[in-house]
Amino acid sequence: MDNKSISHTRWKCQYHIVFIPQYRKKVLYGKVREDVREILNTLCKYKNVEIIAGAVCVDHVHLSVAIPPKLSVSDFMGYLKGKSTLMLYDRHPELQSKWDKAAFWARGYYVETIGNITDEAVQKYIKEQAEESRKEDSRSTAL
Template sequence: MGEKRSNHTVFNLNYHFVWCPKYRHAMLEPIEDSLEACFRAVCDEYEYDILSLHISPDHVHLFLSTHPKYAPSEIVRTVKSITARKMWEQHEPYLEEYLWGGGFWEQSYYIGTAGTVSSETIERYIERTEHV
């Protein structure tokens, strides 16, 4: 997790996402391996660097780093929609037991940000540079 560079940008953006399958069913364990492979493929394709991924039976934690050109809402929409479609393609008979009417993920999600410095450190830095 450190600073990354592109042509005109130096950045360190890390997002922690958490979301659940529809109805918060504890159904992810039997499909965990294919779901993890799908997360990794999507993140590779869209240039999201996975820092940590944990799949629990009833929710997912995805901690990633990416370029600032990607909005967090775009990231979560992309990852959730592609993984949902792929899981239905690969596991339809299994998913039909839990997810009547289609869908895969709940619409809601949690997002938090993380960096290498605290907000207090940033505030002190801004205050110091303001008085120069």
């Protein structure tokens, strides 16, 4: 994936996210699995989040996504899990618990950043940029 842009910003913010149904119940199969996949795709499109890769397993979901920098990961996950629960309950009311109607997904999630650049490469780049800036500064004061 190439860098994306919004307004005056170039960005490449990729994340690997894993989340599970409440109590890690094995309910994501058959029609429910298809619906979860479709719902997640729709909700991501609404927020301009690109799904790079994803897998809906029987007891958890893996997503590799590119989230625009104007949207925090926690805000996105709150939106994704909240709206997908409502949409899933519309299609599958039998999944609703008598005791806890609002919680299809467990409270937490796992997230990690994805990149094809190492810490050393970032540090080298910053050092090179600082040196280049110093050189330009010394050239401008020499005039």
